[in-house]
Amino acid sequence: MVRPGDKSRSATPKRAVGVLHLPLGDENRRLDLALETPAKMRPNQPLTVKIKASTKNGEKPKQVNVLVSAVDSGVLNITDYVTPDPWQAFFGQKRYGADIYDIYGQVIEGQGRLAALRFGGDGDELKRGGKPPVNHINIVAQQALPVTLNEQGEGSVTLPIGDFNGELRVMAQAWTADDFGSNESKVIVAAPVIAELNMPRFMASGDTSRLTLDITNLTDKPQKLNVALTASGLLETGQRFTRSR
Incomplete structure:
Protein backbone atom coordinates (compact mmCIF):
# COMPACT_ATOMS: atom_id res chain seq x y z
CA MET A 1 0.00 0.00 0.00
CA VAL A 2 1.31 3.43 -0.95
CA ARG A 3 0.44 6.32 1.34
CA PRO A 4 1.09 9.91 0.25
CA GLY A 5 2.75 12.22 2.75
CA ASP A 6 3.70 15.84 3.20
CA LYS A 7 7.22 16.13 4.53
CA SER A 8 6.98 19.91 4.86
CA ARG A 9 4.23 19.70 7.48
CA SER A 10 5.34 16.71 9.52
CA ALA A 11 8.74 15.78 10.84
CA THR A 12 7.87 12.43 12.42
CA PRO A 13 7.39 9.15 10.54
CA LYS A 14 3.89 8.07 9.57
CA ARG A 15 2.38 4.62 9.44
CA ALA A 16 -0.54 3.17 7.50
CA VAL A 17 -2.54 -0.02 7.91
CA GLY A 18 -4.89 -1.45 5.29
CA VAL A 19 -7.83 -3.53 6.51
CA LEU A 20 -10.49 -5.18 4.36
CA HIS A 21 -13.71 -6.42 5.97
CA LEU A 22 -14.98 -9.80 4.76
CA PRO A 23 -18.65 -10.13 5.80
CA LEU A 24 -19.60 -13.56 7.11
CA GLY A 25 -23.14 -12.80 8.27
CA ASP A 26 -25.89 -15.20 7.26
CA GLY A 92 -21.34 -7.83 12.26
CA GLN A 93 -18.10 -6.06 11.51
CA LYS A 94 -15.59 -6.24 14.35
CA ARG A 95 -12.88 -3.86 15.35
CA TYR A 96 -9.42 -4.75 14.04
CA GLY A 97 -7.91 -6.70 16.91
CA ALA A 98 -4.20 -6.33 16.16
CA ASP A 99 -2.03 -3.98 18.19
CA ILE A 100 0.78 -1.87 16.76
CA TYR A 101 3.87 -1.58 18.94
CA ASP A 102 5.83 1.57 18.14
CA ILE A 103 6.45 4.96 19.69
CA TYR A 104 5.24 7.13 16.82
CA GLY A 105 2.06 7.94 18.69
CA GLN A 106 4.12 9.25 21.64
CA VAL A 107 6.24 11.64 19.61
CA ILE A 108 5.05 15.24 19.89
CA GLU A 109 4.96 17.27 16.69
CA GLY A 110 6.56 20.67 16.64
CA GLN A 111 3.28 22.21 15.52
CA GLY A 112 0.70 20.82 17.91
CA ARG A 113 -2.83 21.96 18.55
CA LEU A 114 -3.78 24.36 21.30
CA ALA A 115 -5.05 22.97 24.57
CA ALA A 116 -8.76 23.34 25.30
CA LEU A 117 -10.54 23.76 28.61
CA ARG A 118 -12.76 20.91 29.71
CA PHE A 119 -15.80 21.36 31.89
CA GLY A 120 -17.33 18.57 33.92
CA GLY A 121 -19.93 17.98 36.56
CA ASP A 122 -19.62 17.91 40.31
CA GLY A 123 -20.23 14.18 40.68
CA ASP A 124 -16.89 13.65 42.40
CA GLU A 125 -17.87 16.05 45.18
CA LEU A 126 -20.70 13.73 46.24
CA LYS A 127 -18.17 11.03 47.09
CA ARG A 128 -17.03 13.11 50.05
CA GLY A 129 -20.34 12.49 51.80
CA GLY A 130 -23.56 14.33 52.38
CA LYS A 131 -26.98 13.97 50.85
CA PRO A 132 -27.36 14.05 47.08
CA PRO A 133 -29.43 16.89 45.57
CA VAL A 134 -33.17 16.41 45.54
CA ASN A 135 -34.43 15.14 42.21
CA ALA A 190 -49.29 10.29 29.64
CA ALA A 191 -51.78 11.11 32.37
CA PRO A 192 -54.89 13.16 31.47
CA VAL A 193 -53.64 16.07 33.59
CA ILE A 194 -50.08 16.77 34.73
CA ALA A 195 -49.42 19.13 37.65
CA GLU A 196 -45.93 20.40 38.46
CA LEU A 197 -45.30 22.54 41.54
CA ASN A 198 -42.22 24.77 41.54
CA MET A 199 -41.12 25.56 45.09
CA PRO A 200 -37.90 26.52 46.91
CA ARG A 201 -35.60 23.71 48.01
CA PHE A 202 -35.33 25.12 51.54
CA MET A 203 -36.78 27.91 53.69
CA ALA A 204 -35.85 29.44 57.04
CA SER A 205 -38.08 30.83 59.76
CA GLY A 206 -39.73 34.06 58.62
CA ASP A 207 -39.11 33.47 54.91
CA THR A 208 -41.81 34.22 52.38
CA SER A 209 -41.89 32.65 48.97
CA ARG A 210 -44.15 32.29 45.96
CA LEU A 211 -45.11 28.94 44.49
CA THR A 212 -45.86 28.30 40.84
CA LEU A 213 -48.21 25.50 39.83
CA ASP A 214 -48.18 24.44 36.18
CA ILE A 215 -51.12 22.30 35.06
CA THR A 216 -51.11 20.73 31.61
CA ASN A 217 -54.15 19.16 29.98
CA LEU A 218 -53.00 16.27 27.77
CA THR A 219 -56.47 15.28 26.60
CA ASP A 220 -58.14 16.43 23.41
CA LYS A 221 -61.04 18.00 25.29
CA PRO A 222 -61.21 21.07 27.56
CA GLN A 223 -61.55 20.31 31.27
CA LYS A 224 -62.76 22.25 34.28
CA LEU A 225 -60.47 21.73 37.27
CA ASN A 226 -60.71 22.79 40.91
CA VAL A 227 -57.28 23.63 42.32
CA ALA A 228 -56.77 23.89 46.09
CA LEU A 229 -53.44 24.56 47.84
CA THR A 230 -52.89 23.82 51.54
CA ALA A 231 -49.78 23.67 53.73
CA SER A 232 -48.88 21.61 56.79
CA GLY A 233 -46.20 21.52 59.46
CA LEU A 234 -44.29 24.79 59.89
CA LEU A 235 -45.59 26.20 56.61
CA GLU A 236 -48.74 28.19 56.03
CA THR A 237 -50.28 29.74 52.94
CA GLY A 238 -51.76 32.68 54.81
CA GLN A 239 -55.16 31.89 53.36
CA ARG A 240 -56.68 28.89 51.66
CA PHE A 241 -56.34 29.15 47.93
CA THR A 242 -58.97 27.70 45.63
CA ARG A 243 -59.37 28.35 41.93
CA SER A 244 -61.50 26.83 39.20
CA ARG A 245 -60.74 27.01 35.52
Missing part, protein backbone atom coordinates in the same frame (compact mmCIF):
# COMPACT_ATOMS: atom_id res chain seq x y z
CA GLU A 27 -29.24 -13.42 6.87
CA ASN A 28 -31.02 -16.76 7.14
CA ARG A 29 -29.98 -16.85 10.79
CA ARG A 30 -31.68 -13.54 11.58
CA LEU A 31 -34.97 -13.74 13.46
CA ASP A 32 -37.84 -11.49 12.44
CA LEU A 33 -39.20 -10.12 15.71
CA ALA A 34 -42.57 -8.31 15.83
CA LEU A 35 -43.65 -6.30 18.90
CA GLU A 36 -47.23 -5.31 19.64
CA THR A 37 -47.47 -2.46 22.15
CA PRO A 38 -50.10 0.19 22.86
CA ALA A 39 -49.45 3.53 21.20
CA LYS A 40 -50.46 5.37 24.40
CA MET A 41 -51.07 4.35 28.00
CA ARG A 42 -51.63 5.82 31.47
CA PRO A 43 -49.01 5.96 34.25
CA ASN A 44 -49.07 3.49 37.16
CA GLN A 45 -50.32 0.70 34.94
CA PRO A 46 -48.69 -2.49 33.63
CA LEU A 47 -47.33 -2.48 30.09
CA THR A 48 -48.01 -5.69 28.18
CA VAL A 49 -45.78 -6.44 25.19
CA LYS A 50 -46.87 -9.15 22.74
CA ILE A 51 -44.06 -10.83 20.83
CA LYS A 52 -44.02 -12.91 17.67
CA ALA A 53 -40.88 -14.42 16.15
CA SER A 54 -40.30 -16.05 12.77
CA THR A 55 -37.38 -16.94 10.52
CA LYS A 56 -36.52 -15.59 7.08
CA ASN A 57 -37.92 -18.67 5.36
CA GLY A 58 -41.22 -18.38 7.24
CA GLU A 59 -40.69 -21.39 9.48
CA LYS A 60 -41.50 -21.34 13.17
CA PRO A 61 -38.29 -21.19 15.20
CA LYS A 62 -37.79 -23.57 18.09
CA GLN A 63 -37.03 -22.60 21.69
CA VAL A 64 -36.98 -18.83 21.21
CA ASN A 65 -35.79 -16.84 24.25
CA VAL A 66 -36.69 -13.16 24.48
CA LEU A 67 -35.42 -10.38 26.76
CA VAL A 68 -37.68 -7.30 26.94
CA SER A 69 -36.94 -3.93 28.55
CA ALA A 70 -38.62 -0.51 28.63
CA VAL A 71 -36.48 2.59 29.21
CA ASP A 72 -37.13 6.33 29.17
CA SER A 73 -36.34 7.55 25.65
CA GLY A 74 -35.03 10.85 26.99
CA VAL A 75 -32.27 9.09 28.93
CA LEU A 76 -31.33 6.93 25.94
CA ASN A 77 -31.17 9.95 23.63
CA ILE A 78 -28.56 11.63 25.81
CA THR A 79 -25.97 9.05 24.80
CA ASP A 80 -27.52 8.10 21.42
CA TYR A 81 -28.06 4.61 22.79
CA VAL A 82 -28.76 2.04 20.09
CA THR A 83 -30.95 -0.98 20.77
CA PRO A 84 -28.64 -4.01 21.12
CA ASP A 85 -28.71 -6.37 18.14
CA PRO A 86 -27.41 -9.88 18.97
CA TRP A 87 -27.20 -10.82 15.28
CA GLN A 88 -24.95 -7.83 14.65
CA ALA A 89 -22.88 -8.73 17.70
CA PHE A 90 -22.12 -12.20 16.34
CA PHE A 91 -21.96 -11.57 12.58
CA HIS A 136 -38.15 15.17 41.42
CA ILE A 137 -37.75 13.54 38.01
CA ASN A 138 -38.78 9.89 37.76
CA ILE A 139 -36.78 7.77 35.33
CA VAL A 140 -38.18 4.47 34.11
CA ALA A 141 -35.81 1.59 33.33
CA GLN A 142 -37.60 -1.76 33.57
CA GLN A 143 -36.33 -5.12 32.36
CA ALA A 144 -38.18 -8.43 32.60
CA LEU A 145 -36.64 -11.85 33.05
CA PRO A 146 -36.03 -13.78 29.82
CA VAL A 147 -39.08 -15.68 28.61
CA THR A 148 -39.46 -18.59 26.19
CA LEU A 149 -42.02 -18.31 23.39
CA ASN A 150 -44.49 -21.08 22.64
CA GLU A 151 -44.38 -23.46 19.68
CA GLN A 152 -46.02 -20.85 17.43
CA GLY A 153 -43.25 -18.39 18.28
CA GLU A 154 -45.58 -16.14 20.28
CA GLY A 155 -45.55 -14.85 23.83
CA SER A 156 -46.10 -11.80 26.03
CA VAL A 157 -44.23 -9.90 28.73
CA THR A 158 -45.69 -7.50 31.31
CA LEU A 159 -43.63 -4.64 32.76
CA PRO A 160 -44.72 -2.39 35.67
CA ILE A 161 -44.75 1.32 34.81
CA GLY A 162 -44.78 3.77 37.70
CA ASP A 163 -45.56 7.47 38.00
CA PHE A 164 -44.01 8.53 34.71
CA ASN A 165 -44.98 10.82 31.85
CA GLY A 166 -43.04 10.67 28.62
CA GLU A 167 -41.93 8.28 25.90
CA LEU A 168 -40.67 4.76 26.51
CA ARG A 169 -38.54 2.73 24.16
CA VAL A 170 -39.46 -0.94 24.34
CA MET A 171 -36.46 -3.07 23.31
CA ALA A 172 -36.44 -6.81 22.71
CA GLN A 173 -33.64 -9.25 21.90
CA ALA A 174 -34.42 -12.82 20.81
CA TRP A 175 -32.19 -15.84 20.33
CA THR A 176 -32.24 -19.58 19.72
CA ALA A 177 -29.43 -22.08 19.45
CA ASP A 178 -28.67 -20.81 15.92
CA ASP A 179 -30.66 -17.63 15.18
CA PHE A 180 -30.73 -14.11 16.61
CA GLY A 181 -32.88 -11.00 16.25
CA SER A 182 -34.04 -7.75 17.84
CA ASN A 183 -36.64 -5.02 17.50
CA GLU A 184 -37.90 -1.90 19.26
CA SER A 185 -41.13 0.04 19.70
CA LYS A 186 -42.20 3.40 21.16
CA VAL A 187 -44.93 3.91 23.77
CA ILE A 188 -46.28 7.25 25.00
CA VAL A 189 -47.11 7.33 28.73
Whole structure:
Protein backbone atom coordinates (compact mmCIF):
# COMPACT_ATOMS: atom_id res chain seq x y z
CA MET A 1 0.00 0.00 0.00
CA VAL A 2 1.31 3.43 -0.95
CA ARG A 3 0.44 6.32 1.34
CA PRO A 4 1.09 9.91 0.25
CA GLY A 5 2.75 12.22 2.75
CA ASP A 6 3.70 15.84 3.20
CA LYS A 7 7.22 16.13 4.53
CA SER A 8 6.98 19.91 4.86
CA ARG A 9 4.23 19.70 7.48
CA SER A 10 5.34 16.71 9.52
CA ALA A 11 8.74 15.78 10.84
CA THR A 12 7.87 12.43 12.42
CA PRO A 13 7.39 9.15 10.54
CA LYS A 14 3.89 8.07 9.57
CA ARG A 15 2.38 4.62 9.44
CA ALA A 16 -0.54 3.17 7.50
CA VAL A 17 -2.54 -0.02 7.91
CA GLY A 18 -4.89 -1.45 5.29
CA VAL A 19 -7.83 -3.53 6.51
CA LEU A 20 -10.49 -5.18 4.36
CA HIS A 21 -13.71 -6.42 5.97
CA LEU A 22 -14.98 -9.80 4.76
CA PRO A 23 -18.65 -10.13 5.80
CA LEU A 24 -19.60 -13.56 7.11
CA GLY A 25 -23.14 -12.80 8.27
CA ASP A 26 -25.89 -15.20 7.26
CA GLU A 27 -29.24 -13.42 6.87
CA ASN A 28 -31.02 -16.76 7.14
CA ARG A 29 -29.98 -16.85 10.79
CA ARG A 30 -31.68 -13.54 11.58
CA LEU A 31 -34.97 -13.74 13.46
CA ASP A 32 -37.84 -11.49 12.44
CA LEU A 33 -39.20 -10.12 15.71
CA ALA A 34 -42.57 -8.31 15.83
CA LEU A 35 -43.65 -6.30 18.90
CA GLU A 36 -47.23 -5.31 19.64
CA THR A 37 -47.47 -2.46 22.15
CA PRO A 38 -50.10 0.19 22.86
CA ALA A 39 -49.45 3.53 21.20
CA LYS A 40 -50.46 5.37 24.40
CA MET A 41 -51.07 4.35 28.00
CA ARG A 42 -51.63 5.82 31.47
CA PRO A 43 -49.01 5.96 34.25
CA ASN A 44 -49.07 3.49 37.16
CA GLN A 45 -50.32 0.70 34.94
CA PRO A 46 -48.69 -2.49 33.63
CA LEU A 47 -47.33 -2.48 30.09
CA THR A 48 -48.01 -5.69 28.18
CA VAL A 49 -45.78 -6.44 25.19
CA LYS A 50 -46.87 -9.15 22.74
CA ILE A 51 -44.06 -10.83 20.83
CA LYS A 52 -44.02 -12.91 17.67
CA ALA A 53 -40.88 -14.42 16.15
CA SER A 54 -40.30 -16.05 12.77
CA THR A 55 -37.38 -16.94 10.52
CA LYS A 56 -36.52 -15.59 7.08
CA ASN A 57 -37.92 -18.67 5.36
CA GLY A 58 -41.22 -18.38 7.24
CA GLU A 59 -40.69 -21.39 9.48
CA LYS A 60 -41.50 -21.34 13.17
CA PRO A 61 -38.29 -21.19 15.20
CA LYS A 62 -37.79 -23.57 18.09
CA GLN A 63 -37.03 -22.60 21.69
CA VAL A 64 -36.98 -18.83 21.21
CA ASN A 65 -35.79 -16.84 24.25
CA VAL A 66 -36.69 -13.16 24.48
CA LEU A 67 -35.42 -10.38 26.76
CA VAL A 68 -37.68 -7.30 26.94
CA SER A 69 -36.94 -3.93 28.55
CA ALA A 70 -38.62 -0.51 28.63
CA VAL A 71 -36.48 2.59 29.21
CA ASP A 72 -37.13 6.33 29.17
CA SER A 73 -36.34 7.55 25.65
CA GLY A 74 -35.03 10.85 26.99
CA VAL A 75 -32.27 9.09 28.93
CA LEU A 76 -31.33 6.93 25.94
CA ASN A 77 -31.17 9.95 23.63
CA ILE A 78 -28.56 11.63 25.81
CA THR A 79 -25.97 9.05 24.80
CA ASP A 80 -27.52 8.10 21.42
CA TYR A 81 -28.06 4.61 22.79
CA VAL A 82 -28.76 2.04 20.09
CA THR A 83 -30.95 -0.98 20.77
CA PRO A 84 -28.64 -4.01 21.12
CA ASP A 85 -28.71 -6.37 18.14
CA PRO A 86 -27.41 -9.88 18.97
CA TRP A 87 -27.20 -10.82 15.28
CA GLN A 88 -24.95 -7.83 14.65
CA ALA A 89 -22.88 -8.73 17.70
CA PHE A 90 -22.12 -12.20 16.34
CA PHE A 91 -21.96 -11.57 12.58
CA GLY A 92 -21.34 -7.83 12.26
CA GLN A 93 -18.10 -6.06 11.51
CA LYS A 94 -15.59 -6.24 14.35
CA ARG A 95 -12.88 -3.86 15.35
CA TYR A 96 -9.42 -4.75 14.04
CA GLY A 97 -7.91 -6.70 16.91
CA ALA A 98 -4.20 -6.33 16.16
CA ASP A 99 -2.03 -3.98 18.19
CA ILE A 100 0.78 -1.87 16.76
CA TYR A 101 3.87 -1.58 18.94
CA ASP A 102 5.83 1.57 18.14
CA ILE A 103 6.45 4.96 19.69
CA TYR A 104 5.24 7.13 16.82
CA GLY A 105 2.06 7.94 18.69
CA GLN A 106 4.12 9.25 21.64
CA VAL A 107 6.24 11.64 19.61
CA ILE A 108 5.05 15.24 19.89
CA GLU A 109 4.96 17.27 16.69
CA GLY A 110 6.56 20.67 16.64
CA GLN A 111 3.28 22.21 15.52
CA GLY A 112 0.70 20.82 17.91
CA ARG A 113 -2.83 21.96 18.55
CA LEU A 114 -3.78 24.36 21.30
CA ALA A 115 -5.05 22.97 24.57
CA ALA A 116 -8.76 23.34 25.30
CA LEU A 117 -10.54 23.76 28.61
CA ARG A 118 -12.76 20.91 29.71
CA PHE A 119 -15.80 21.36 31.89
CA GLY A 120 -17.33 18.57 33.92
CA GLY A 121 -19.93 17.98 36.56
CA ASP A 122 -19.62 17.91 40.31
CA GLY A 123 -20.23 14.18 40.68
CA ASP A 124 -16.89 13.65 42.40
CA GLU A 125 -17.87 16.05 45.18
CA LEU A 126 -20.70 13.73 46.24
CA LYS A 127 -18.17 11.03 47.09
CA ARG A 128 -17.03 13.11 50.05
CA GLY A 129 -20.34 12.49 51.80
CA GLY A 130 -23.56 14.33 52.38
CA LYS A 131 -26.98 13.97 50.85
CA PRO A 132 -27.36 14.05 47.08
CA PRO A 133 -29.43 16.89 45.57
CA VAL A 134 -33.17 16.41 45.54
CA ASN A 135 -34.43 15.14 42.21
CA HIS A 136 -38.15 15.17 41.42
CA ILE A 137 -37.75 13.54 38.01
CA ASN A 138 -38.78 9.89 37.76
CA ILE A 139 -36.78 7.77 35.33
CA VAL A 140 -38.18 4.47 34.11
CA ALA A 141 -35.81 1.59 33.33
CA GLN A 142 -37.60 -1.76 33.57
CA GLN A 143 -36.33 -5.12 32.36
CA ALA A 144 -38.18 -8.43 32.60
CA LEU A 145 -36.64 -11.85 33.05
CA PRO A 146 -36.03 -13.78 29.82
CA VAL A 147 -39.08 -15.68 28.61
CA THR A 148 -39.46 -18.59 26.19
CA LEU A 149 -42.02 -18.31 23.39
CA ASN A 150 -44.49 -21.08 22.64
CA GLU A 151 -44.38 -23.46 19.68
CA GLN A 152 -46.02 -20.85 17.43
CA GLY A 153 -43.25 -18.39 18.28
CA GLU A 154 -45.58 -16.14 20.28
CA GLY A 155 -45.55 -14.85 23.83
CA SER A 156 -46.10 -11.80 26.03
CA VAL A 157 -44.23 -9.90 28.73
CA THR A 158 -45.69 -7.50 31.31
CA LEU A 159 -43.63 -4.64 32.76
CA PRO A 160 -44.72 -2.39 35.67
CA ILE A 161 -44.75 1.32 34.81
CA GLY A 162 -44.78 3.77 37.70
CA ASP A 163 -45.56 7.47 38.00
CA PHE A 164 -44.01 8.53 34.71
CA ASN A 165 -44.98 10.82 31.85
CA GLY A 166 -43.04 10.67 28.62
CA GLU A 167 -41.93 8.28 25.90
CA LEU A 168 -40.67 4.76 26.51
CA ARG A 169 -38.54 2.73 24.16
CA VAL A 170 -39.46 -0.94 24.34
CA MET A 171 -36.46 -3.07 23.31
CA ALA A 172 -36.44 -6.81 22.71
CA GLN A 173 -33.64 -9.25 21.90
CA ALA A 174 -34.42 -12.82 20.81
CA TRP A 175 -32.19 -15.84 20.33
CA THR A 176 -32.24 -19.58 19.72
CA ALA A 177 -29.43 -22.08 19.45
CA ASP A 178 -28.67 -20.81 15.92
CA ASP A 179 -30.66 -17.63 15.18
CA PHE A 180 -30.73 -14.11 16.61
CA GLY A 181 -32.88 -11.00 16.25
CA SER A 182 -34.04 -7.75 17.84
CA ASN A 183 -36.64 -5.02 17.50
CA GLU A 184 -37.90 -1.90 19.26
CA SER A 185 -41.13 0.04 19.70
CA LYS A 186 -42.20 3.40 21.16
CA VAL A 187 -44.93 3.91 23.77
CA ILE A 188 -46.28 7.25 25.00
CA VAL A 189 -47.11 7.33 28.73
CA ALA A 190 -49.29 10.29 29.64
CA ALA A 191 -51.78 11.11 32.37
CA PRO A 192 -54.89 13.16 31.47
CA VAL A 193 -53.64 16.07 33.59
CA ILE A 194 -50.08 16.77 34.73
CA ALA A 195 -49.42 19.13 37.65
CA GLU A 196 -45.93 20.40 38.46
CA LEU A 197 -45.30 22.54 41.54
CA ASN A 198 -42.22 24.77 41.54
CA MET A 199 -41.12 25.56 45.09
CA PRO A 200 -37.90 26.52 46.91
CA ARG A 201 -35.60 23.71 48.01
CA PHE A 202 -35.33 25.12 51.54
CA MET A 203 -36.78 27.91 53.69
CA ALA A 204 -35.85 29.44 57.04
CA SER A 205 -38.08 30.83 59.76
CA GLY A 206 -39.73 34.06 58.62
CA ASP A 207 -39.11 33.47 54.91
CA THR A 208 -41.81 34.22 52.38
CA SER A 209 -41.89 32.65 48.97
CA ARG A 210 -44.15 32.29 45.96
CA LEU A 211 -45.11 28.94 44.49
CA THR A 212 -45.86 28.30 40.84
CA LEU A 213 -48.21 25.50 39.83
CA ASP A 214 -48.18 24.44 36.18
CA ILE A 215 -51.12 22.30 35.06
CA THR A 216 -51.11 20.73 31.61
CA ASN A 217 -54.15 19.16 29.98
CA LEU A 218 -53.00 16.27 27.77
CA THR A 219 -56.47 15.28 26.60
CA ASP A 220 -58.14 16.43 23.41
CA LYS A 221 -61.04 18.00 25.29
CA PRO A 222 -61.21 21.07 27.56
CA GLN A 223 -61.55 20.31 31.27
CA LYS A 224 -62.76 22.25 34.28
CA LEU A 225 -60.47 21.73 37.27
CA ASN A 226 -60.71 22.79 40.91
CA VAL A 227 -57.28 23.63 42.32
CA ALA A 228 -56.77 23.89 46.09
CA LEU A 229 -53.44 24.56 47.84
CA THR A 230 -52.89 23.82 51.54
CA ALA A 231 -49.78 23.67 53.73
CA SER A 232 -48.88 21.61 56.79
CA GLY A 233 -46.20 21.52 59.46
CA LEU A 234 -44.29 24.79 59.89
CA LEU A 235 -45.59 26.20 56.61
CA GLU A 236 -48.74 28.19 56.03
CA THR A 237 -50.28 29.74 52.94
CA GLY A 238 -51.76 32.68 54.81
CA GLN A 239 -55.16 31.89 53.36
CA ARG A 240 -56.68 28.89 51.66
CA PHE A 241 -56.34 29.15 47.93
CA THR A 242 -58.97 27.70 45.63
CA ARG A 243 -59.37 28.35 41.93
CA SER A 244 -61.50 26.83 39.20
CA ARG A 245 -60.74 27.01 35.52
